[in-house]
Amino acid sequence: MLKEVNSAxxxxxxxxxxxxxxxxxxxxxxxxxxxPEQANGSLxxxxxxxxxxxxxxxxFSSEGYFHGRPSAAGDDGYDAASSAGSxxxxxxxxxxxxxxxxxxxxxxxxxxxxNAIVPSxxxxxxxxxxxxxxxxxxxxxxxxxxxKARNLTEAQTLALIEKNTENPxxxxxxxxxxxxxxxxxxxxxxxx
Amino acid sequence: xxxxxxxxxxxxAVLIAMAFPLGNYMAKVFYGENEKLGKLFLPxxxxxxxxxxxxxxxxxxWRQYAVALILFNVLGTVLxxxxxxxxxxxxxxxxxxxxxxxxxxxxxTAISFMTNTNWQAYSGESSLSYFTQMIGLTVQNFLSAATxxxxxxxxxxxxxxxxxxxxxxFWHDLVRCTVRILLPISILLTIVFVQQGVVxxxxxxxxxxxxxxxxxTIAMGPVASQEAIKMLGTNGGGFFNANSAHPFENxxxxxxxxxxxxxxxxPLGLVFMFGIMTENKKQGFAIAGAMIILFVMMLGINYYxxxxxxxxxxxxxxxxxxxxxGKEVRFxxxxxxxxxxxxxxASCGAVxxxxxxxxxxxxxxxxxxxxxGEIVFGGAGAGFYGMMVYVMITVFIVGLMVGRTPEYLGKxxxxxxxxxxxxxxxxxxxxILLFSAIASVVDAGLAGLNNDGPHGLSEILYxxxxxxxxxxxxxAGLTANTVFYDLMLGIAMLLGRFGVxxxxxxxxxxxxxxxxxxxxxxxxxxxxxxxxVLLVGIILIVxxxxxxxxxxxxxxxxxxxxxxxxxF
Numbered sequence: 001m002l003k004e005v006n007s008a009x010x011x012x013x014x015x016x017x018x019x020x021x022x023x024x025x026x027x028x029x030x031x032x033x034x035x036p037e038q039a040n041g042s043l044x045x046x047x048x049x050x051x052x053x054x055x056x057x058x059x060f061s062s063e064g065y066f067h068g069r070p071s072a073a074g075d076d077g078y079d080a081a082s083s084a085g086s087x088x089x090x091x092x093x094x095x096x097x098x099x100x101x102x103x104x105x106x107x108x109x110x111x112x113x114x115n116a117i118v119p120s121x122x123x124x125x126x127x128x129x130x131x132x133x134x135x136x137x138x139x140x141x142x143x144x145x146x147x148k149a150r151n152l153t154e155a156q157t158l159a160l161i162e163k164n165t166e167n168p169x170x171x172x173x174x175x176x177x178x179x180x181x182x183x184x185x186x187x188x189x190x191x192x
Numbered sequence: 193x194x195x196x197x198x199x200x201x202x203x204x205a206v207l208i209a210m211a212f213p214l215g216n217y218m219a220k221v222f223y224g225e226n227e228k229l230g231k232l233f234l235p236x237x238x239x240x241x242x243x244x245x246x247x248x249x250x251x252x253x254w255r256q257y258a259v260a261l262i263l264f265n266v267l268g269t270v271l272x273x274x275x276x277x278x279x280x281x282x283x284x285x286x287x288x289x290x291x292x293x294x295x296x297x298x299x300x301t302a303i304s305f306m307t308n309t310n311w312q313a314y315s316g317e318s319s320l321s322y323f324t325q326m327i328g329l330t331v332q333n334f335l336s337a338a339t340x341x342x343x344x345x346x347x348x349x350x351x352x353x354x355x356x357x358x359x360x361x362f363w364h365d366l367v368r369c370t371v372r373i374l375l376p377i378s379i380l381l382t383i384v385f386v387q388q389g390v391v392x393x394x395x396x397x398x399x400x401x402x403x404x405x406x407x408x409t410i411a412m413g414p415v416a417s418q419e420a421i422k423m424l425g426t427n428g429g430g431f432f433n434a435n436s437a438h439p440f441e442n443x444x445x446x447x448x449x450x451x452x453x454x455x456x457x458x459p460l461g462l463v464f465m466f467g468i469m470t471e472n473k474k475q476g477f478a479i480a481g482a483m484i485i486l487f488v489m490m491l492g493i494n495y496y497x498x499x500x501x502x503x504x505x506x507x508x509x510x511x512x513x514x515x516x517x518g519k520e521v522r523f524x525x526x527x528x529x530x531x532x533x534x535x536x537x538a539s540c541g542a543v544x545x546x547x548x549x550x551x552x553x554x555x556x557x558x559x560x561x562x563x564x565g566e567i568v569f570g571g572a573g574a575g576f577y578g579m580m581v582y583v584m585i586t587v588f589i590v591g592l593m594v595g596r597t598p599e600y601l602g603k604x605x606x607x608x609x610x611x612x613x614x615x616x617x618x619x620x621x622x623x624i625l626l627f628s629a630i631a632s633v634v635d636a637g638l639a640g641l642n643n644d645g646p647h648g649l650s651e652i653l654y655x656x657x658x659x660x661x662x663x664x665x666x667x668a669g670l671t672a673n674t675v676f677y678d679l680m681l682g683i684a685m686l687l688g689r690f691g692v693x694x695x696x697x698x699x700x701x702x703x704x705x706x707x708x709x710x711x712x713x714x715x716x717x718x719x720x721x722x723x724x725v726l727l728v729g730i731i732l733i734v735x736x737x738x739x740x741x742x743x744x745x746x747x748x749x750x751x752x753x754x755x756x757x758x759x760f
Contacts (some may be wrong), residue, residue: 002247007316008263011244013270020331023375027382027417031392039392041412041440043400050400055389055439058402062367065404069521073434080410081317081397083434085518085546087669089647090502093759095479095517095549100508102545109421117511124517127437127545133521137511145224166522173443175524186401 008182009137022167052181056080057132060184063109064191066134066142068180069121070102073129086125099123110145133177136165150191194497196526200491202583203452203530204484211457215464215476221372223343223469224366233372240367240563248367253359254701257346260362260695261339265306268335272302272328285321286396293318293601300678305332307689308571310422310429310541310664311681313673317411317432322394325572330418337425338369338457338739343693344462345369347577348469350602350700354708359700373458374424381420381454387442388448388623390416415440426571428541429666436522436544448527455540456572459569462576470601474719479579482727489531490557497553498529504757515554518546518609529554536561538573541664543558548642548651548667552751554706555667559654561749564660564735565620565692571662577696584699585615586723586730599715604707609702612695619691621738623660623684628653628742642669645760646753650746655681660688 031039042054052058057068059078071077072086088095102123107116119138143157150157164183168174209251241248252260275282275293276298292298297313304311314320320329349359386392391412398410404694415431419441422428428435436442450502460480467476501514519528528545533543536558548557561568567579587607591598598605630736631637631652641648654667659681666672670682719722 004260005264006364007244007246008260008267011240011246011264011366014243014266015335016271016327016331016332019334019370019375020327022676023378024326024414024417027379027386028392028394028405028414031386031416033534035386038389038733039386039416040395041391041398041410042389043398044445050398052402052408054397054399055440055443056408056410058404058408060279060404062404075511076455078408080408082315083411083432083438085340085434085437085668087546087548087553087642087667088517088749089548089643089650089667089669090504090517090551091647091754091759092643096504096759099505099510102582103508103510115509117509118512120505120514120516121521123510124519127543128432128434128439128519128520130434130439131520132439135521152446152615168195169444169446172195172202173449174522174527177521188403 044181051185053133054179054182055169056130058181060180063074064146065179065184065187066146067122068132068134068137070098070125071129071131072125072156080130083130084126085127085129106141110141112141132179132181133166134180136161136178137174139178139183146187150187152191156190157187160190196495196529200530203449207453207456207460210453211395211460212464213494214457214461214686215468218373218461218465219468221368222465227370229664235372237367240371241363244363246363248364250363253357254359254697257359257362258697261342261693262690263642264362265334265339266368268332269306270300272275272305272332273298275324275328276301279321279324281325282321284326284394286322286394287321289319289321296675296678297673300682303682303685305329305429305612306336307662307685308336308425308427308539308574309662309685310687311659311672312429312433312435312666313665313678313681314432315433317413325418325431325482326414330421331429333418333421333425333429334374335366336371337374337421337427338366338574340571341369341373341458341462342366342573343696344573344576345581346465347696347700349625349643350704351603352469353704354706356704357701359697374421377424378417378420381424381450382416384450385416385419385447389439390419390445390447392416393441393513397490411633420454423451423540424458424540426455426459426538426540426574436542437546442544445522445527448523448531451542452531452534454571455534455538455542458572459538459575462573466576472719475601476512478719478724479583482724483568483579485724485728487533487537487730490537490561490568491530494533494554494557495529497551500524500551502551503755504759515551518549520544527660532558533561535665536663536752537566537568537570539566539574539662541658543665546668547654547665548669552747552754555654556743558665558741559650559657560739562657562663563624563739564663564731566663567731574662574692578692579626580696581613581616581692582727582731582734583718584609585617585734586727587716587718589730590726594716598713599709600718603616603703603706604709609716610700612698612702616692616695617734620660620688623687623691624653624657625738625742626661627656627680627684628655631656631680634676636674640671640674640677642671643760647760650750653742653746656684656688659684662688
């Protein structure tokens with residue numbers, strides 16, 4: 001038995017070195033050489049300062065920005081060091097009342113009719129709380145509001161949405177979607 | 193909707209196209225010597241055996257095999273436990289995280305990764321150092337998967353050998369699985385993931401000045417290398433709290449597709465390998481066929497329910513799909529539904545959407561799949577030997593119906609094997625029901641709920657089902673990091689893992705000793721469509737008889753209440 005224990009300990013040490021040190025550190029080295037940008041978080045710099053990651057959503061609440069989805073990450077949402085969903089179930093009072101509140105607010109902010117359809121992604125929290133995307137429809141209903149706040153025409157904001165729309169990969173993987181941060185940064189460029 | 197169905201069909205087609213050659217390769221890895229790649233790997237393996245002082249050619253009986261396996265896994269648990277509690281003293285900790293806090297959380301996580309459960313009572317980015325992630329979690333991701341595969345490989349030896357009590361050498365199976373299968377594929381996956389945007393660095397968290405002028409801290413880490421084995425080994429424990437919903441773990445629809453393939457490819461490969469080893473590929477096809485039938489049924493229910501969504505939300509003039517709570521826009525409904533079904537058909541437990549927010553019948557599917565023992569492709573190794581439990585029950589029942597001694601692959605199945613099989617079936621089931629029952633009456637159990645009404649019961653039931661089935665996904669609203677849940681769930685994981693592994697090794701040992709009878713007219717063919725249908729039927733009947741009462745009080749009644757507009 002003592003011999004078996006001895007062997008098991010040695011095997012564990014060796015496996016730990018190979019799989020827990022050499023493998024992840026080796027892959028880090030390879031990744032840093034061949035895909036450094038992605039490996040470091042697809043970060044976006046503007047005039048030398050770090051403004052965000054292409055893959056991580058941010059809080060947007062002012063009139064002149066397109067708004068992303070509600071977020072349950074951290075206390076104020078979009079805390080990228082504390083990813084989380086709301087974990088509220090389909091019969092939760094809390095979930096249904098927040099959806100009602102959010103949709104009312106969205107109709108108000110964007111001057112929509114009282115019974116106008118609101119895209120579901122704008123009133124529901126994402127799984128990660130960091131979803132960088134909204135659907136095209138969710139961007140379009142905000143086009144007029146943003147245009148007005150920035151002294152642009154609605155056609156201009158709609159064109160920007162179009163430009164920042166990502167298509168399904170290989171034709172069938174994923175949904176058509178708009179990256180909110182990219183769109184807003186493009187907006188800042190235009191109205192600078 | 194058409195798009196989604198196209199995705200589902202493509203997924204199954206690509207999966208089969210990849211698993212078949214992998215099964216061929218695995219047969220050579222575990223049972224042969226003379227494959228080309230073997231020459232490349234053999235010297236490395238020899239070094240490992242020599243360093244550990246084991247003789248990989250000395251075969252073991254089932255007891256010796258089980259002892260080596262348990263010893264190795266217990267030591268692994270101890271290592272992960274210690275690393276978590278001492279991470280503040282160890283390197284690769286740019287965020288200066290303290291030790292994970294409590295011994296019961298550390299114990300829960302250690303058991304969880306050793307048993308291939310990967311339940312997340314921890315929250316990766318806010319409590320674990322990169323050292324803990326690499327040395328603790330990544331290593332166990334490999335080893336728990338290799339352990340599962342080893343059991344499946346030994347079980348197949350038991351079925352295909354005659355009149356011997358030896359079922360192979362545990363170290364041989366463990367090392368070969370790791371070196372020749374898991375590690376090379378993980379390296380490939382890591383590179384694909386990084387190219388798509390999964391991070392792989394050792395930096396401190398980045399602080400950015402957001403467009404709107406506030407600060408945002410972005411978690412970093414060696415994620416891709418862990419992500420690769422997390423999926424391939426059907427582990428499922430996230431580097432980040434939000435798991436594969438997090439854009440740094442699963443940034444694009446393509447990574448999502450690859451992750452789902454990675455979950456299924458080894459388990460299905462093992463089934464094909466089984467066909468090759470029994471020298472009748474149809475034996476493997478029959479089991480794969482039964483798995484695919486069940487998978488399509490489950491996916492259909494989940495997708496249909498998610499597509500119909502929540503009528504209470506639709507009433508507020510919200511656009512379709514109304515079930516977007518907890519889902520990511522880049523995946524949408526189809527890829528979320530597929531991921532949910534895949535991750536719980538296998539014992540993976542990674543999530544790309546929050547299962548707690550699924551529609552009631554959408555959540556019923558992962559729950560039921562885990563209750564059935566994750567035998568639809570299943571975990572790396574665990575799926576195969578789990579399915580063998582049902583195969584033997586099916587053969588046994590059929591044998592009794594026609595009044596013949598039940599046989600499988602020419603070997604008689606007798607009382608001794610059936611006793612072990614029943615133990616393997618009952619231990620996880622009893623654990624799930626008994627532990628859930630306890631948690632739903634004691635204060636410590638009820639204190640953790642995030643949702644009221646029947647959904648609260650579903651949260652408890654899901655937790656214990658996930659633990660006992662070694663899945664690791666959660667209705668994550670449940671606050672599981674308490675003494676009560678950490679320990680109860682930890683025990684459930686151990687029972688669910690070894691309560692199946694030990695009996696199945698015993699069956700392997702006992703089958704290996706038997707003679708093989710020649711096929712006669714009276715032999716029940718286990719390659720026929722009839723067998724496939726019977727197998728599916730038995731799985732569903734056994735599952736329904738055991739779990740329907742509990743399921744009716746959780747998701748089923750919640751579905752009815754949701755349709756009536758009742759909230760909690």
